[in-house]
Amino acid sequence: MSETLMVTPGAARLDGGGEESELVWPETGRSVRLGRRALHVLSQFAVPATAEAVAARLERTAPGSAEAVRRTVAVLVEAGALQAQAGTSGPERRPGLYGTPLSTVAEALNGPAAFVVVGAPYDQGVSYRPGARFGPEALRRVSTTVFRADPALRGMYDAEHDRWLLAGVGLADVGDLTAEPGAGGADVLDDLEQLVALTAGAGKVPVVLGGDHSLTLRVVDGLTSRHRPLGVLHFDAHHDYGRARTGPRTGVHHGNFLDWVVGSEAVACVAQFGVRQLTRSRPETSEKLHRWPGRTALEADPDEIVRRLPAGLDWHLSFDLDVLDPAVMPSTGTVLPGGWSYREALGLLTALCERLPVAGLDLVEYLPGPEEAPGVTAAALLLHALHHTALHRGSAS
Numbered sequence: 285m286s287e288t289l290m291v292t293p294g295a296a297r298l299d300g301g302g303e304e305s306e307l308v309w310p311e312t313g314r315s316v317r318l319g320r321r322a323l324h325v326l327s328q329f330a331v332p333a334t335a336e337a338v339a340a341r342l343e344r345t346a347p348g349s350a351e352a353v354r355r356t357v358a359v360l361v362e363a364g365a366l367q368a369q370a371g372t373s374g375p376e377r378r379p380g381l382y383g384t385p386l387s388t389v390a391e392a393l394n395g396p397a398a399f400v401v402v403g404a405p406y407d408q409g410v411s412y413r414p415g416a417r418f419g420p421e422a423l424r425r426v427s428t429t430v431f432r433a434d435p436a437l438r439g440m441y442d443a444e445h446d447r448w449l450l451a452g453v454g455l456a457d458v459g460d461l462t463a464e465p466g467a468g469g470a471d472v473l474d475d476l477e478q479l480v481a482l483t484a485g486a487g488k489v490p491v492v493l494g495g496d497h498s499l500t501l502r503v504v505d506g507l508t509s510r511h512r513p514l515g516v517l518h519f520d521a522h523h524d525y526g527r528a529r530t531g532p533r534t535g536v537h538h539g540n541f542l543d544w545v546v547g548s549e550a551v552a553c554v555a556q557f558g559v560r561q562l563t564r565s566r567p568e569t570s571e572k573l574h575r576w577p578g579r580t581a582l583e584a585d586p587d588e589i590v591r592r593l594p595a596g597l598d599w600h601l602s603f604d605l606d607v608l609d610p611a612v613m614p615s616t617g618t619v620l621p622g623g624w625s626y627r628e629a630l631g632l633l634t635a636l637c638e639r640l641p642v643a644g645l646d647l648v649e650y651l652p653g654p655e656e657a658p659g660v661t662a663a664a665l666l667l668h669a670l671h672h673t674a675l676h677r678g679s680a681s
Contacts, residue, residue, distance in 0.1 A: 290329050290357070290366045305414075307365055316365045325356045326365055327405055327417060328462055346464065380457025381424050381493070382667070384433040387456045389479065393486045397454035398679045399670060400483045401491045404476050405460050408469040409498025409537040413617040415651040420460055420493035422652035427663040429656070439680075449667065452681040453674045455491075473502045480506025484643065489673065491666075494648030496617070497524060497538035500602045503646050504545050507600050511643045513552035515597035516545060517636060519629075520604040521620045522561040525554075527568040538617075538649070546572050553594050557581045557632065558607040560622050582628050586635035598643040601669065603633070605649050605662055615658035616649045626661055630668055637672035645669060 305323050308315045318326065328338040335357040339350040360366040380386045381401045392400045403420030410416065431440055431449065439451030461472045461479070476492065480503050483490040492503055497520070508514050518524070525542035533544055546554055555574045558581065574592060581589060606616045609623035636642075647666050652659060674680035 288334060288368045290335060290361070290368060314364070316363045318365070321352075322356055322360060322365075324463065325353055326360055329366060329421075342462075379424060379428070380459070381427050381455060381491075382431045382433045382663075383428040384455045384457050386459045389458050389482070392456035392458050393482060393488070395454070395456055397456035397488065398674060398677065399453070399455050399489050399491050400486075401455060401457040401493065402476070402479055403460035403493045404472060404495040404499050406463070406469045406472045406476075406495045406499055409496045409541070410617055411537055411539050413651065416494055416496045416617060416649055418652050419495060419648075419650035422659050423493055423647070423650060423663055423666075424457075426656050426659040427667075429660050430663045431667050448681070449671045450674060450680060453670075453679050455670075473499060477502040477506040480644065481509040484510040489642065489677075490644045491670070492644070492646035492648075494646060494650070497602070497604050497648045498536055498541045500600075500646055500648065501533075501536060501541040501544055503602075503644060504548070504551065504600055507598075507644045508548070508550035511598040511600075512550045513597060514550060514643070515553040515555065515594065515599040515640075516551060517599055517601045517640070517642075518542065518554055518556045518604075519558055519602065519607045519633070520556065521558060521606040521623055522604070522618065523556075523559055523563065523567050524604075525556075525567050525573075526565075528570055528572075546570050552597055555589075555593055558624060560620055578622070579624070579628075581632055582624065586632065586639060589636070590639045593640075597641075599640045600644040600646075601633075601637070601642050601673075602646050602648065603665070603669070605647070605658075608661075612661060613658050615651050615653040615655070617651055618649075626665070629665060633665060634668050634672040637669050638676055641676060642669075642673040645673070 305318050306315050307318055335354060339353040342353050343350040405417035405420055407414045407416040433455055437452050437454055439448040442449050461475045463469050463472045476499060480490045484507050504516060522539060524539055525546060526540060527543060528547040529543040530547040542554060545551055553572050553574065557576050559577045605613045606618055606620060607623055608629055609625060610619040610621060612626055647662060650662055671680060
């Protein structure tokens with residue numbers, strides 16, 4: 285077992301939190317109760333890994349823990365929460381996004397890839413339903429349904445539009461960031477900010493797979509180490525904003541992280557698309573905020589949208605999947621009726637990526653469920669956003 289790649293079997297959902305959670309397979313009704321330690325160990329297999337690799341990884345952050353990790357893995361296997369990944373025999377077979385092999389951070393930053401993908405399995409910032417920590421692994425698993433990366437960078441043919449997608453464009457996936465037990469995920473956020481800053485500093489585009497939306501604050505912090513001032517394109521059903529803040533970052537969650545983004549002197553503009561949330565009070569206005577609520581952006585000319593935005597900025601694109609209609613995207617934590625269709629989202633997303641210099645992207649709030657279709661939808665939207673970002677950068681042929 286120590287040299288076998290292990291994964292969580294099937295489409296699982298995490299319920300509960302605190303000292304004890306429950307891993308549930310909705311399609312079968314099977315469930316497994318997990319304590320804090322077991323849940324932390326399980327999260328290390330978001331991308332398939334061997335028990336020895338996980339034990340060695342956690343030993344570095346918690347000396348003396350390796351043997352306890354091995355015992356926990358054995359318990360998880362016996363409980364059915366982990367199983368051997370079919371058709372694999374070693375770490376070299378571990379798949380990244382769109383099937384690209386996982387690489388080290390050094391390889392990703394020093395290699396030719398235009399995009400550096402990282403998973404942030406963090407959902408400590410949710411106010412309702414947890415489970416987004418399983419989003420990165422699930423997106424990777426289904427992403428090859430949409431697109432398969434090719435070592436020769438030939439891309440794939442899009443028959444609908446008679447074109448090649450991501451031809452000549454490399455992706456490097458460095459896997460998931462890992463959390464130290466008892467740290468509440470703070471180390472994941474610190475590592476995320478540092479990795480985004482390093483990626484931006486290397487002239488590459490960071491692509492962050494969430495995780496809940498609060499992590500975008502740290503992505504913006506990392507990007508502004510190079511791209512300053514920065515603009516933020518915020519796709520969401522919710523405001524995630526009440527008032528601009530510059531003070532201590534206490535109580536940051538997925539519903540208020542934009543308070544600090546708007547309050548940052550390094551951010552010049554936040555453009556919001558698709559907000560339809562009901563609130564008890566009207567969020568404050570700011571000269572930095574530009575809003576296209578509900579369906580208004582879908583009805584607008586993309587060129588007119590761009591003309592309303594400040595010129596000369598690089599942009600971070602943050603896409604919360606709940607901007608989509610629940611009929612299209614039920615697998616998110618805080619669904620709201622009345623959202624966009626896949627085609628509508630695709631049209632605006634790609635139009636903006638073609639017209640604006642996108643320096644970073646994140647895709648957040650995906651809670652895997654029993655059906656693969658929502659994950660495939662998310663992977664397809666991300667693929668086309670990457671392609672059109674590469675077109676704007678001149679890296680796609």
